[in-house]
Structures are given as C-alpha cells and as structure tokens.
C-alpha cells in the first residue's frame with residue numbers, strides 16, 4: 001500500500017505553493033487534481049507521473065466525490081506516492097476532511113499538506129488586510145454555496161452579520177443577491193464596503209469594489225463572475241491605498 005497526500009495547491013500563484021507540496025509533486029507516481037488548480041502549479045508535476053483531472057466546477061461534475069475516493073484507494077494500492085491536489089487549502093471548503101475520513105475508513109495511509117487558502121491570499125493581493133487594529137479585529141470565513149440538508153444546516157446570516165467585523169465568503173457569487181439581502185435584513189448598513197476578488201493571485205486577477213447596497217447591480221453591469229472571494233467590512237477601504245503594492249504573480 002502506498003500513501004495518499006492531500007496537498008493544498010494554494011490560490012494560483014506558483015510562488016505560493018509550499019515547499020513540501022512542490023516536493024511531493026516532483027516525486028509523485030499519480031496526481032489527482034481539481035479544476036481550480038492553476039496551470040503553473042500543474043507544470044510542477046513530475047513528467048512521468050500519471051495526471052488525472054477530477055475537476056469539479058459548478059454544474060460540471062467531471063467526477064463524483066465517491067468515484068474520486070475509490071480512485072484514490074485503487075491508486076494507493078498500486079503506487080507509493082499518490083497526491084490529491086486541491087486548490088487553496090484542502091481543509092477549507094475543499095472536502096479534504098471528508099476525503100481523508102473515507103481513506104482512513106478504507107485503511108489507506110493519508111497525510112495532509114496545508115495550502116494557502118484563497119480567502120486570505122486573494123484579499124491580500126487586492127490590498128485588503130483581513131484584520132487591522134483600527135478597522136477589524138475578527139474575521140469569519142463562510143461558504144455562500146449553501147448545501148443545507150442532511151449533513152449541514154443552512155448558514156445563519158443573522159449571526160454571521162454580527163459575529164465579526166470582517167466577513168470572507170467563498171463561493172458567494174451565484175448567491176450574492178440573496179446573501180446581501182440577508183446581511184442587510186440582519187442590520188448591516190447598505191454602505192458597508194464590499195470587495196469581490198476574482199482569480200486572486202493569478203495574472204488575470206480582477207477586483208470589484210463597492211457597497212452592500214449597490215454591489216449586485218455592479219455585478220450585473222460588469223458581468224463579474226466566479227471564482228471569486230467576497231470580503232465585507234471596513235478593511236475593504238484599505239484597498240484604495242494598498243492595492244498598488246500588489247505582488248507580481250508567477
């Protein structure tokens with residue numbers, strides 16, 4: 001039996017890949033990767049490794065979760081080093097916890113290699129520090145893609161609105177109108193600053209900055225789309241001053 005490494009690929013800029021993750025890509029026998037892993041990171045994979053795209057994008061499920069797990073189990077029976085490469089961090093809205101649990105249940109050796117999550121890196125590359133002594137001393141990370149049901153209750157937007165000064169939303173673009181409405185109903189001012197950061201840390205990064213009351217209209221006007229991170233709170237005002245210091249993507 002080999003071992004499965006759940007590796008975080010970071011948000012896209014290859015310079016943000018961890019040394020440990022890169023080392024594993026260079027000696028992997030098999031790499032099973034997701035849709036949001038950037039081409040620059042895929043280029044780090046050893047040429048002799050078998051590469052399998054298990055990419056899942058909204059509405060385009062190229063491989064079901066169960067199929068992916070079965071594939072990892074089968075590959076671990078044949079090879080020493082199997083890398084499961086996921087965008088950002090595997091344990092942050094990446095189903096890494098579920099995959100690891102299933103591998104453990106199947107008796108497969110597995111280890112996680114954390115990555116830099118897009119919820120931190122995309123705002124940073126847009127000049128938005130998630131905390132700041134004057135504007136925000138607490139942060140909430142939440143999914144905007146509510147798959148409420150058997151395994152998960154729906155997001156309590158009332159609590160989220162008042163739980164911290166900065167709110168970071170993953171997968172929030174498709175539900176943005178609903179989310180903004182819920183936060184406004186919970187009492188957030190329509191003037192609350194909001195930023196959307198698309199393809200954060202990649203050369204094609206784009207930002208849309210506005211206010212809670214007008215952002216949906218801005219999105220409709222510009223056609224701004226996923227994948228993007230949404231940041232809400234006074235820290236967004238730092239964008240004006242700091243966005244000029246954006247690091248160069250690799």
Ligand SMILES: C[S@@+](CC[C@H](N)C(=O)[O-])C[C@H]1O[C@@H](n2cnc3c(N)ncnc32)[C@H](O)[C@@H]1O
Pocket residue numbers: 011012036086087088089090091092093094116117118119122169170171172197198199200201202226227228229
């Ligand atoms: C299934 S979640 C995976 C999150 C990932 N595990 C992480 O830690 O970044 C996918 C969502 O992450 C966000 N995302 C991932 N990469 C991104 C990037 N480079 N720029 C902006 N948002 C990104 C988007 O909200 C996207 O819809």
